[in-house]
Amino acid sequence: MTLASTATTGAPSGQRPQLVIDKVFKQFGVGPGAVTAVDHVSFDVKPGEFVSVIGPSGCGKSTLFNIIGGLLDEYEGDVLIERERIAGPHKAVGMVFQEESTFPWRNVIDNVAFPLELQGVNKSERLDRAHHFIDLVGLKGFERLMPSALSGGMRQRVSIARTLVFQPQILLMDEPFAALDEQTRLLLGDKITQIQQDLNQTTLLITHNLTEAVQLSDRIVVMTYRPGKVKRIVDIDLPRPRSSDVVSSDAFGHYVAEIWADLREEASRGMADSESARRGGSRG
Amino acid sequence: MASPSFSQSRAFPILLGASTFIGAFVALEVLLRYGVVNKYVVPLPSQVLMSLERIVVEENIVGRMRDTAWEMFVSCIAVIVLGVPMGALLYRWQPLRRALLDWVAALAAAPLVLAFPLFLVIFGRSATTVIVMSVITGLAPIVIKTTEGLLGVRSVLINVGRSLKMTDAQMLRMILLPAALPVIFSGIRLSWTFVLISVVGIEFLINLGGLGQLINDLAERYDLPGTYGAIGFVILVSVIFFMLLERVESWLRPAR
Numbered sequence: 418m419t420l421a422s423t424a425t426t427g428a429p430s431g432q433r434p435q436l437v438i439d440k441v442f443k444q445f446g447v448g449p450g451a452v453t454a455v456d457h458v459s460f461d462v463k464p465g466e467f468v469s470v471i472g473p474s475g476c477g478k479s480t481l482f483n484i485i486g487g488l489l490d491e492y493e494g495d496v497l498i499e500r501e502r503i504a505g506p507h508k509a510v511g512m513v514f515q516e517e518s519t520f521p522w523r524n525v526i527d528n529v530a531f532p533l534e535l536q537g538v539n540k541s542e543r544l545d546r547a548h549h550f551i552d553l554v555g556l557k558g559f560e561r562l563m564p565s566a567l568s569g570g571m572r573q574r575v576s577i578a579r580t581l582v583f584q585p586q587i588l589l590m591d592e593p594f595a596a597l598d599e600q601t602r603l604l605l606g607d608k609i610t611q612i613q614q615d616l617n618q619t620t621l622l623i624t625h626n627l628t629e630a631v632q633l634s635d636r637i638v639v640m641t642y643r644p645g646k647v648k649r650i651v652d653i654d655l656p657r658p659r660s661s662d663v664v665s666s667d668a669f670g671h672y673v674a675e676i677w678a679d680l681r682e683e684a685s686r687g688m689a690d691s692e693s694a695r696r697g698g699s700r701g
Numbered sequence: 702m703a704s705p706s707f708s709q710s711r712a713f714p715i716l717l718g719a720s721t722f723i724g725a726f727v728a729l730e731v732l733l734r735y736g737v738v739n740k741y742v743v744p745l746p747s748q749v750l751m752s753l754e755r756i757v758v759e760e761n762i763v764g765r766m767r768d769t770a771w772e773m774f775v776s777c778i779a780v781i782v783l784g785v786p787m788g789a790l791l792y793r794w795q796p797l798r799r800a801l802l803d804w805v806a807a808l809a810a811a812p813l814v815l816a817f818p819l820f821l822v823i824f825g826r827s828a829t830t831v832i833v834m835s836v837i838t839g840l841a842p843i844v845i846k847t848t849e850g851l852l853g854v855r856s857v858l859i860n861v862g863r864s865l866k867m868t869d870a871q872m873l874r875m876i877l878l879p880a881a882l883p884v885i886f887s888g889i890r891l892s893w894t895f896v897l898i899s900v901v902g903i904e905f906l907i908n909l910g911g912l913g914q915l916i917n918d919l920a921e922r923y924d925l926p927g928t929y930g931a932i933g934f935v936i937l938v939s940v941i942f943f944m945l946l947e948r949v950e951s952w953l954r955p956a957r
Binding site for chain 1: 855857858860861864865866869871873876879880882931954
């Protein structure tokens with residue numbers, strides 16, 4: 418199997434991109450102390466495609482997530498959804514956050530039905546739809562439990578179901594499995610792959626986990642350490658439907674090794690930077 | 702030692718509380734009877750117990766409890782109605798918070814009860830004076846705790862709301878207030894403690910109305926068992942208020 422990697426910033430031709438990130442630039446602060454978090458990042462995501470953005474800590478992944486999600490509205494460049502430039506949170510984007518984000522005062526079904534409640538959907542319909550997505554994320558039977566009674570992985574699935582329930586065109590996830598152990602991460606990865614395939618859900622995953630990115634994605638955008646630029650975009654040509662079994666294949670190992678070669682350089686820069694900052698801090 | 706299953710039963714805390722009360726009652730009785738504590742300062746608990754029937758029959762205790770409970774109820778509701786929005790306002794508007802939060806905290810420590818002559822001039826010797834003074838006394842903790850609770854809401858929950866394009870009012874009602882509820886309730890408990898003390902204290906000071914006035918009257922008659930018995934009724938009213946608050950809290954805050 419050939420490892421198809423591309424240095425271009427666009428999706429393969431043939432289908433119009435659903436999400437376009439065009440020369441996005443974001444700087445925090447002004448003057449000599451200003452930090453460039455995202456430096457003219459461009460890529461796009463086609464309908465039904467699963468794209469991951471991977472990079473070392475400090476490469477501006479979360480800044481990019483917040484910009485695409487409309488939570489950060491002062492930036493240069495464009496984020497376009499179906500050719501419309503977004504300003505603020507967009508109804509087509511559903512966000513899943515890294516931190517635990519279920520509402521502890523609502524049980525599972527009320528958490529999942531929350532977006533529908535905001536939309537004014539009547540109770541019976543919103544419960545029906547919530548049940549469907551609870552089932553989809555494998556939490557049938559847990560509807561009446563409070564989040565405190567669930568494990569971290571289950572709570573994250575509640576968050577995912579809550580996001581999927583209003584059927585966003587684009588699912589945007591920021592390291593949703595970061596707090597989970599490796600086995601749960603792989604199993605949840607299976608679940609996400611299955612859901613993404615079942616719903617043909619356009620998905621953009623922000624992650625620093627290499628195996629997770631390769632396991633789930635059609636394409637991987639590799640970012641440089643600060644300032645965050647697109648280093649390259651790698652097409653993942655692994656068969657679909659895909660499951661966590663794919664991690665034992667040779668092709669998977671090749672992709673991981675190839676992307677790690679790029680990432681190692683960036684991660685080393687990040688680590689050196691962090692160590693030098695600590696040394697500076699301890700002297701100060 | 703109680704077995705783990707019994708100590709976790711619902712009856713255990715009630716029995717423990719009752720036996721602690723009875724133990725303290727008996728210990729005080731013994732100390733007084735053997736002269737370790739002066740009988741002319743602290744009445745015998747058994748005398749206090751026997752005085753209850755007398756003050757119920759002779760001192761219109763039901764009517765007095767009703768008056769005090771009503772003043773407490775109005776004051777307790779008023780501190781919530783005023784305090785939570787004030788706390789939310791301080792949360793929402795940072796300059797106001799920076800300007801006022803220290804003053805609000807200072808208000809909690811101020812001996813407002815000493816300003817009762819001023820309130821008597823404004824509102825007269827009436828239940829209004831008791832209620833207004835009690836509300837002002839109880840306001841600071843709930844305002845501070847509401848602000849603190851709202852400021853402590855995890856940013857990810859706010860981001861969930863923003864990602865769902867919630868309006869400010871929806872955000873406050875459906876995310877901020879429910880998330881801050883545990884802290885707000887600790888403020889309510891503190892405020893209500895201040896309010897309940899204040900209501901009885903001001904009734905005592907201005908010699909008006911309910912149980913506070915009764916305590917004043919009985920103390921002036923040097924009826925020590927009756928005085929302590931009346932204090933027992935104040936405790937009873939307070940217990941009822943806090944039991945109600947606990948019910949409301951457990952209804953609003955299912956197990957998290």
